[in-house]
Each structure stands twice: as C-alpha cells, then as structure tokens.
Amino acid sequence: EVQLLESGGGLVQPGGSLRxxxxxxxxxxxxxxxxxxxxxxxxxLEWVSTxxxxxxxxxYADSVKGRYTISRDKSKxxxxxxxxxxRAEDTAVYFCAKVYSSTWLPFYFDYWGQGTLVTVSS
Amino acid sequence: xxxxxxxxxxxxxxxxxxxxxCGLSSGSVSTTYYPSWYQQTPGQAARALIYNTNSRSSxxxxxxxxxxxxxxxxxxxxxxxxxxxxxYYCVLYMGSGISVFGGGTKLTVL
Numbered sequence: 001e002v003q004l005l006e007s008g009g010g011l012v013q014p015g016g017s018l019r020x021x022x023x024x025x026x027x028x029x030x031x032x033x034x035x036x037x038x039x040x041x042x043x044x045l046e047w048v049s050t051x052x053x054x055x056x057x058x059x060y061a062d063s064v065k066g067r068y069t070i071s072r073d074k075s076k077x078x079x080x081x082x083x084x085x086x087r088a089e090d091t092a093v094y095f096c097a098k099v100y101s102s103t104w105l106p107f108y109f110d111y112w113g114q115g116t117l118v119t120v121s122s
Numbered sequence: 123x124x125x126x127x128x129x130x131x132x133x134x135x136x137x138x139x140x141x142x143x144c145g146l147s148s149g150s151v152s153t154t155y156y157p158s159w160y161q162q163t164p165g166q167a168a169r170a171l172i173y174n175t176n177s178r179s180s181x182x183x184x185x186x187x188x189x190x191x192x193x194x195x196x197x198x199x200x201x202x203x204x205x206x207x208x209x210y211y212c213v214l215y216m217g218s219g220i221s222v223f224g225g226g227t228k229l230t231v232l
Contacts, residue, residue: 035221037168044226045160045168045211050219059219062123095167106174107215108158112167 002026002111004096009116016086016120022079022096022113029077030054033099035109036070036081038092038118048094049081053102064090086120093117124148126214128224134202134231142227143194144212150193155214157195159188162209162226171210172197199229207231 008020022034036048049070050059058070069082079096094116097109125147134140144159145151159172170179172188175195187198195214199206212224 037223044209045162045223047213047221047223050221057219061220097168100170100173105215106156106177107221108156108170108173108179108213109160109168110170110173110179112169114167 002098004098004111004113006094006096006113006116009094009118011119011121012086013122014087014120017082017084018086018118020081020083020094020096020116020118022081024077024079024096024098027098029072030074031102033104034070034072034079035097035099036079037095037097037109037112038090039095039115040089040092043092045095046092050099051079052104083118086118088120091118091120124214124216124222126212126222126224128210128212128227130225131228131230134199134206134229136202136204136231138202139198139200140202140229141191141196141198142210142212142229143191143196144214144224145194146214151190151195151214153190155195155216157188157190158213158215159186159195159197160211160213161206162211164209168211202231204231 035050051070098111100110127145160168162168176188
C-alpha cells in the first residue's frame with residue numbers, strides 16, 4: 001500500500017525558512033517522480049514542484065522559483081522541500097504526491113499525502 | 123501566463139448526470155496535455171479520478187468518465203450520489219515538467 005506522510009510544517013516569520021519532508025513507502029521510491037502541491041486557506045490546489053525519480057530533473061512553479069528547492073533521499077525514501085524567503089502568500093497546506101508513471105508520461109499524481117500546514121506570519 | 127479554466131460551481135440532482143469542463147485561457151485542450159481530474163473534500167487529500175484524458179485511476183467507479191469535448195477536457199459523472207459532493211480539479215501537463223491546476227469546481231448534489 002502506497003503511503004505518503006508529510007511533516008515539518010509550522011509557523012514561520014516572513015523571510016524565514018522551513019524544510020518539509022515526505023516519507024514514502026509501499027513502492028520503489030527511486031523509480032518515480034514526486035511532486036509538491038499546495039493549497040492556501042479557502043483556495044484551490046496549486047502545483048509547486050516536481051523532481052524526477054533519478055533526482056536529475058527538478059521543476060518549479062514561477063511563484064516559488066529561486067526560493068524553494070525540491071530534493072530526495074533514495075536511501076531513506078524521503079522527499080524534501082526546502083522553502084526560503086517565505087512570504088505570507090506561501091501560507092498553505094503542502095501535499096506531497098507521487099507521479100504515476102515510472103517513464104514520466106502519462107503524467108498525473110496518483111497518490112497524495114494528507115498534507116502539512118505552513119503558516120507564514122509575524 | 124497559462125490559465126486553466128473551470129466552472130466555479132455546478133449542481134446536480136441525485137441520480138443525475140453532470141459534465142465539468144477544463145479549458146485554457148488561450149487555445150484548446152487536447153490529449154497532448156494529458157488532462158487529469160481529482161476529487162477533494164475540504165481538508166482532505168485529493169483523490170485521482172481520471173488520467174490521460176479518459177483513463178480511470180485505480181478503484182474509481184465507471185460513473186466517472188473523461189473526454190475531450192470541443193476544445194476542453196471534460197469530466198462526466200453519471201448517477202450522481204450524495205458523496206460526490208466535493209471540489210473537482212483538473213490538471214494539464216504543459217511539458218517541461220510543468221503542471222497547471224484549474225481553479226476547481228465546487229459540485230453540489232441536491
């Protein structure tokens with residue numbers, strides 16, 4: 001059974017940093033791309049970032065490019081999101097999601113975690 | 123900037139059929155965008171329903187179907203049930219690792 005468990009959320013001041021983690025199990029972690037998706041309070045879902053299974057390719061939404069870094073640890077089956085220079089508008093529940101295909105396409109998010117809340121406020 | 127459009131809200135009667143759509147602010151949606159659809163109850167994780175335009179994700183009942191209608195992707199729910207009342211999101215894969223979510227449709231079953 002695929003399981004994704006996010007952690008690391010919390011309250012941080014504007015301009016601060018936070019690192020989210022997503023512990024994965026139930027599949028061969030290194031074979032699949034992984035993504036982060038966020039949802040601001042009362043708003044819709046927003047794709048944030050994706051990393052290839054190999055870790056060689058990383059992709060970001062314009063809203064976080066240059067501030068966020070996605071990475072993964074194959075030995076621990078953990079996905080990370082390092083968030084720097086945080087802003088109030090980054091406040092959201094952050095979900096990690098597994099990408100369906102080990103060959104990239106067709107591209108979609110087949111399993112999702114329950115999310116972790118990040119609040120950016122002074 | 124690419125904007126993916128969805129109806130903000132829709133209602134359907136129990137047992138009825140509803141079609142939600144997913145368009146582009148500029149241009150047409152085609153299968154090359156690998157449209158996918160997700161169901162989310164507020165505060166919960168999203169559940170994948172449809173991928174690659176019209177393939178059902180594992181465990182999804184055949185009441186849910188996907189297609190291209192005109193210049194948009196579409197999600198059709200037949201025989202609507204009370205627990206279909208949720209938010210529905212489409213995602214288009216834009217290539218180069220970039221995905222874009224639509225704004226979501228709040229579906230009411232009444």
